[in-house]
Amino acid sequence: MKKRISGSAVDLLVLLTAICITVLPAAASSVQGTFQRTFQVSGPVDLEALTHSGDITVQSGPAGTVTVSGKIHVGDRWFNGGRKAEVEELEKNPPVRQTGNSIRIDYINVRDISIDYEITVPAEVTVRTHTGSGDQRLEGLRGKMELESGSGDMRLTDLTGDIHTQTGSGNVESKKISGPFKASAGSGDIRLQESGNGDVEIRTGSGNIDLSGVHGALRADAGSGDISADGTPATGWEIKTGSGNVTLRVPSDSGFDLDLSTSSGTIVVDQPVVMTVQGRVQEPRRNVSGKVHGGGPPLRVHTGSGDIEIR
Numbered sequence: 242m243k244k245r246i247s248g249s250a251v252d253l254l255v256l257l258t259a260i261c262i263t264v265l266p267a268a269a270s271s272v273q274g275t276f277q278r279t280f281q282v283s284g285p286v287d288l289e290a291l292t293h294s295g296d297i298t299v300q301s302g303p304a305g306t307v308t309v310s311g312k313i314h315v316g317d318r319w320f321n322g323g324r325k326a327e328v329e330e331l332e333k334n335p336p337v338r339q340t341g342n343s344i345r346i347d348y349i350n351v352r353d354i355s356i357d358y359e360i361t362v363p364a365e366v367t368v369r370t371h372t373g374s375g376d377q378r379l380e381g382l383r384g385k386m387e388l389e390s391g392s393g394d395m396r397l398t399d400l401t402g403d404i405h406t407q408t409g410s411g412n413v414e415s416k417k418i419s420g421p422f423k424a425s426a427g428s429g430d431i432r433l434q435e436s437g438n439g440d441v442e443i444r445t446g447s448g449n450i451d452l453s454g455v456h457g458a459l460r461a462d463a464g465s466g467d468i469s470a471d472g473t474p475a476t477g478w479e480i481k482t483g484s485g486n487v488t489l490r491v492p493s494d495s496g497f498d499l500d501l502s503t504s505s506g507t508i509v510v511d512q513p514v515v516m517t518v519q520g521r522v523q524e525p526r527r528n529v530s531g532k533v534h535g536g537g538p539p540l541r542v543h544t545g546s547g548d549i550e551i552r
Contacts, residue, residue: 274313274328276335282307282342285365285384290346293373295355296393301381302361307344309337309360316353327351376411394429401437412448421457435472449485467547477538486547489540496534499551500541503527506548 282305290297295314302308313331315324331354336347346358357375368386370377376393379386383401390408397404397415405423406413412429415422419437425444433441435454443450446464455472463482470480471490474497480487486506491497501508508529533540542549 271314272312273315273324274332275311276313276332277308277310278335278337280307280309280339280344281305282344282363284342285367286362287343287367288346288360288362289344289369290358290360291348291371292346292356292358292375293348294375295372296357296375296377297370297372298357298359298378299366299368299370299382300359300361300379301364304363307339307360307362309335309344309346309358311335311337311359312357314355314357316355324354327354331356430466440476474538474540478540478542480542482544482547484546485544487542487544487549488552489542489550490552491540494534496532496537497540498536498538499529499531499533500539501529501549501551502542503544503547503549505546506544509548509550511550511552 286307288299290299313328315328331349336349338345338347349356362382364381364383366382366384368379368382368384368388371389372393373391374393375390376395377388377390378396379388379400380398385403386400386405388395388406390411392410393408394411395406395408395413397418399417401419403421404418407425408429409427410429411426413424413426413431415432416434417436418433419435420439422433422435422439423442424431424433426446426448428447429445430448430451431443431445432451433443433453435441435456438456440458441452441455443452443461445466447466448463449466450461450463450468452459452461452470453472455470456475458476459470459474459478459480461468461470461480463485465484466482467485467487468480468482469488473492473495504527508527510529
């Protein structure tokens with residue numbers, strides 16, 4: 242004889258299932274441990290921070306001191322009965338080492354455990370970072386910075402120095418940057434706001450490029466994304482995109498040698514910005530070359546199937 246399950250029992254089962262579905266992800270991603278280490282230094286700091294999936298934050302702090310705070314996350318404790326011993330070991334012996342003025346934060350080889358780092362350093366610092374899927378945030382630093390991420394985003398604010406960034410599929414957003422800036426992304430967008438002089442080199446496979454305040458040489462290359470830039474082409478700009486549009490904004494009194502071409506798009510030189518183009522214009526405006534305000538540094542733009550607009 243078959244037994245029937247009462248309606249109230251079914252309702253209870255549904256409720257418990259819903260609770261588990263709701264609670265499990267939140268509990269699995271919660272912080273399971275923390276640590277903090279403080280190091281004394283006597284000059285410019287050399288910092289290297291490496292993680293597989295944790296985030297990295299680096300900010301300027303008091304001179305002579307480096308502070309590293311870590312938050313330990315466990316990804317599977319609901320299914321393996323907890324990872325208390327491993328977490329406690331990381332709290333006691335985090336992968337942070339000091340050698341003179343050099344601080345190294347190393348990878349951890351523990352399954353389904355990650356560490357987010359918040360680091361304060363003196364403003365004068367050399368930084369090298371790598372994250373697999375974690376995000377990175379740097380603020381208020383001066384020095385050489387080499388930043389790499391597989392799929393994490395980067396947010397950079399108020400940085401001065403020689404800066405190189407590389408991401409696979411993450412986005413790069415940079416504000417108040419002074420000095421040379423080089424960035425590449427496989428499929429992410431790159432945005433840069435410069436506040437000082439410095440040459441800029443940007444490459445992305447399928448993301449967009451948005452630049453402002455460029456006062457130096459510029460090289461920008463996108464596979465299929467749009468490129469937008471404003472600034473002064475003081476030492477030459479070269480811009481290429483496979484199928485995206487290009488929009489440039491330059492001062493109305495800037496002088497430069499113009500060389501624009503598109504395979505199937507259109508070219509517009511905005512008339513309200515007082516520029517006189519001398520040279521050859523081929524209809525239907527697929528190519529424009531000549532001089533603007535007597536000429537100057539070269540401004541070269543090519544797109545395969547996009548439009549070009551100079552404002």
